[in-house]
Amino acid sequence: MKNTASFLCGNCNRVMCEDCKSIAEEYEHLLQIRTRELIAAQDRLEEKQIELDVMKRRADMFEKISKCAIPEVIIAWIDKDINQLLKVKA
Secondary structure (H helix, E strand, C coil): CCCCCCCCCHHHHHHCCHHHHHHHHHHHHHHHHHHHHHHHHHHHHHHHHHHHHHHHHHHHHHHHHHCCCHHHHHHHHHHHHHHHHHHHHC
């Protein structure tokens, strides 16, 4: 087993005992794992934030629709269908 930790300077590497070098190597390894996991967690957090923003927009839209009167919803639905028919014929 090679006992050299990349973050130790040459002087420290020469004067440290094998146990301390081993502990330093283990610390470096655990730090690398922690850093990778933090990066992965940050990526997942960003994805979830985007998903949350989309869901908030949808919830706001449904809230606005739920506050409309029934005739307004029917008129909007009919207008949408008419616009689709006009687009198909054009």
